[in-house]
Amino acid sequence: MSKRIVVDPITRIEGHLRIDVEIDGGKVTKAWSSGQMWRGIENILIGRDPREAWLFTQRFCGVCTTVHAIASVRAVENAVGVEIPLNAQLIRNLIVSAHAMHDHIVHFFHLSALDWVDVVSALDADPKATAKLAQSLSPWPRNSIQELTAVKDRLAGFVARGQLGPFANGYWGHEAMKLPPEVNLLGVHHYLQALDYQRKANQVVAILGGKTPNIQNLAVGGVANAINLDNQSTINMNTLFNIKNLLDEMTAFVKDVYLTDVCAIGAMYPEWLGYGAGVVNYLAVPDLPTDVAGTQFDLPGGTIMDGDLSTYKAITNFEDKYFADNIVEGISHSWYEGDKELHPYEGETIPQYTEFQDDGKYSWIKSPRFQDRVMQVGPLAQVLVGAVSGHEPTARWLKFATDLAGSVAGIPIKTEMLHSTLGRHLARAVRTAVICEKAQEHWKLLVDNIASGDTDTFNEPVFSGLQMGYGFHEAPRGTLSHFVVIENGKIKNYQAVVPSTWNAGPRDAKNRPGPYEASLVGNPIADPERPLEVLRTIHSFDPCIACAVHALDVEGNELGSVRTL
């Protein structure tokens, strides 16, 4: 007999996402993903000065601030046709790179590791054996017996006081938890170190962006940073070397801890290379532009259809029609009036709320489609596109990761196994390693360009008549695009197609499920009261619904998040 489980909501960070699954015979047979937040936020921009749009868009979501700021200035720049000084491109690239490092580290260690790491089991670990294991995996210097013993003692102290602190909401003791105690202890140890290192990435954003969250240094036409190597209050050699030191520290942590841990932990759950594929059409846009016009990029973009790498088609630049002309958003199962599929330039957002209808409307999220296909976006798309397009750093780090995970698992890990829940985690770590390397390169490009005497950071945009454009950014969670229509210097329409819209969207007019929904089908469910497996697959996408409603709930204790019907 089938059973229904409702997990409401599932994001560990802000946003309100409800997942319903029907299970039969211990497996998910049907799934629904529902965003519980109206997407009319873009309407706030109508009538405003396009030069200030980014200030508002970066408030769409409190977690993904930077990415909405970047996409917005790129959209307006594309509409008016202004080029960006090289320094401005490179400064933006460093900001988005550091933001991505930060985001991915937080996602793995603080938002999803508890799906795999059983914190309580770490109490049974032998710190000596843990240190030995750690040293066999990577040369990271901070895996000493002393440090691991201290972490174990600290954890024991918390548990003895009946507290699990930040781990209280983990599904510890669940039968699907399989790591040996030593790996669990290593996971807890690195959870703590990750707190320090994500802060370093954040510092890079703050140094260049003025502050974080909500950077202050952007402008349509460039950046507001002044460059003068002899001036203390501008970007100078001191600032640049601070950034370099932080990037060096991040690079080591990402390789020796984050990527290593994902490989080692993943290797102990090899069955998850067989679950969670879902939609195997992939979309990624190029990023890290290296010229003023945005025609050359250091990270590749493109599409892959039907999981077949030979179908790869490139998206090459900010003007590429292959990207902009092929997107529509459907609303047949979304709480908006009608069932039209519209291009974002014509996008409408007229709410029509019904109750949750399994076969009707059940989500505030729209269903974007590319050439009439459901697409998955995110690190897996980025890495597959990188590998097939011959992007050397992606291919190299992917090989490093699959070799390491394969040697721990004792099985060869092939590219086709990446279409999976675990594949998304591996790809995210691979992408982070690539980004660390690229950030170092772009730091060097910036220093060299400044040394050549170029200190330009801004070109004035010119507004006149009707101007339309779009900007994209390959954000940590995948392809983000903003579409803007400007009339006589004022915004006439604005639409943001965010990564979680691609992945979390509901069924479409042809009743084809979105990526979250498709990826859940076939997942095993050991315990319907504690549907850990649902969390594993959904968290592998790093959900963040661009939602920002919140009020602190200090007094309440709303734990009724999992319902079994």
Added chain:
Amino acid sequence: MNPDNIKTAPIGVFGLGNVLMGDDSLGPTVVAHLLAGYEFSDAVVVEDLGTPGLDLHPHLAGRQKLILVDVVKSEGDPGELKLYGKDEILRHAPGVRVSPHDPGVKEALLALQFAGDDPGEILLVGVIPGKIGHALGMTDALRAAVPAAEAAVLEELARWGHAAVPREPRGEPDLWWEKPGGTDG
């Protein structure tokens, strides 16, 4: 304030909330008023942090004392002031989920506690919201609550020996999101 000081100042005063969401802009609004009206000692950093979720912890780590200003879910009328200490904030553990009504404050504080890096004293200056939804600017009840929330922050800073000094004349708070421009504004 220079970036080094933002990192190391022992006292943090942070407004939380989304300025695009009506009454949720209470925290950022109070911070804008404080920055316009007062000079703070170098030991105090005052910032609007938006709704960063778990990304709060870089801002909280290593502070000795912390004041947060935010709307809170509680029994009472819109605009009513509610003050909470550290124990009250951490009393109820967050659930499997973080609800949309939880911006990650608890989780960030618990993670820092586990790391041994949590602020010693915390005051949450909470205000019960009226209407949270896409809107630029707050309801009248929440506007009326701003001076009381501001006063609660100032009192605590004075109690901690870091009284803020009123600016003469008082500046205009930078509530940029409320400025007219859009069709909503």
